[in-house]
Amino acid sequence: MNxxxxxxxxxxxxxxxxxxxxxxxxxxIFETTDAYELEGEMPGVNKDGLEIMLxxxxxxxxxxxxxxxxxxxxxxxxxxxxxxxxxxxxxPAIDTSxxxxxxxxxxxxxxxxxxxxxxxxxxxxx
Amino acid sequence: MTLTRWQRPGYWxxxxxxxxxxxxxxRLFESPLSWLENGSQPFxxxxxxxIDLYEDKDNVFVRVELPGIKKExxxxxxxxxVLTLSGERRFDKEFDEAETHRxxxxxxxxxxSISLPAPVDAAKVRATYKDGVLAITLPKxxxxxxxxxxxxxD
Numbered sequence: 001m002n003x004x005x006x007x008x009x010x011x012x013x014x015x016x017x018x019x020x021x022x023x024x025x026x027x028x029i030f031e032t033t034d035a036y037e038l039e040g041e042m043p044g045v046n047k048d049g050l051e052i053m054l055x056x057x058x059x060x061x062x063x064x065x066x067x068x069x070x071x072x073x074x075x076x077x078x079x080x081x082x083x084x085x086x087x088x089x090x091x092p093a094i095d096t097s098x099x100x101x102x103x104x105x106x107x108x109x110x111x112x113x114x115x116x117x118x119x120x121x122x123x124x125x126x
Numbered sequence: 127m128t129l130t131r132w133q134r135p136g137y138w139x140x141x142x143x144x145x146x147x148x149x150x151x152x153r154l155f156e157s158p159l160s161w162l163e164n165g166s167q168p169f170x171x172x173x174x175x176x177i178d179l180y181e182d183k184d185n186v187f188v189r190v191e192l193p194g195i196k197k198e199x200x201x202x203x204x205x206x207x208v209l210t211l212s213g214e215r216r217f218d219k220e221f222d223e224a225e226t227h228r229x230x231x232x233x234x235x236x237x238x239s240i241s242l243p244a245p246v247d248a249a250k251v252r253a254t255y256k257d258g259v260l261a262i263t264l265p266k267x268x269x270x271x272x273x274x275x276x277x278x279x280d
Contacts, residue, residue: 026230030221037221041231043191043258068189068254068261072182075243079176079191106193106258 021082025063025108033120036094036112042084043106050108052101059088059099061108093118173215173232177240183272186242186264193258194231200260204248209264212237244270 025040042050044065051062063084090096095115102109180187190211192200200213214235246264253262 027228028217028221028226028231029228030224030226032221032224036227037224039194039231041193041258043193046257066257068187068256068259070180070182070185070187070189070261070263072180072185072187074178075181076177076179076240079178079189103257104194105255106191 022085023080023082024086025061025084027086033114035114036091038088038108038110038112040084040086040108040110041106042103042108043079045084045103045106045108047103050101050103052099052110054096054099057090057092059090061086061088061110063108173234173236175211175236175238177211177238179240179243181243184266186244186246186266188240188260188262188264190238190260190262191258192255192260195258197255200255202251202253202262204246204251204264207242207245208239209242209262210237210239211260246270 025042027038027040029039030037040061040063042063042065044067045063046066049064049066051060051064053060053062061084065083090112091114093114094112098113100111176191178189180189188209192213192215195213195215199215201211203210212235215233217231217233242264245267247267250265251262253260255261
């Protein structure tokens, strides 16, 4: 199978709010015989800050950070400001009704199972 | 941009090369000779978690992005006003056999040091790890706190 989840640069109007800065989370994507597995780095994002939207074959991941509030002035900063957002175009083989997601210490784990009909199947010969 | 298949290191990948170079330059400026001291390779690619530093009159606060690491794998040490963070992140063995389409996350060891802007009380340092963010509170030593001096003006 050569079609993969493809990154889509097309602008999505969904959930894009005025005056919010966004940047892309780094991801690993693996493919097994049964599913695609996506891991995305979104430090500071918990379950409540996570939004996953599906529009046709376009999957949008949004992570809003709830940072520790020190109530102090930043004197040195390396982290990017803003929230996480990235759009993927899904392989049509993915059964979009069975996508599941969870957050584990700032890492999004997305499980994208393939539809039953596209999984390789062993045919028993009588 | 179409997602292309992940290629093993050794292939030319302009985007990755650029970001690695930028990080290496940052690291060299941060501590030019640190690679000599700990014996690591100066231009090996590595994981450089982002560090933010905050300060108010009583405390210094450090925020470090360490998504997906085990709490036990984080080492925090304080020596002569320098805070050193190190640790290791291991990825699940679960997908070792799977086909890889994207590999943007770093795995392995990291070490970062940062000079604190004020002397702190090492015994009172506290750290929490939540949602992949390490937050360290370092109370300043009493003598380092700004003091109000009353001046009588006649």
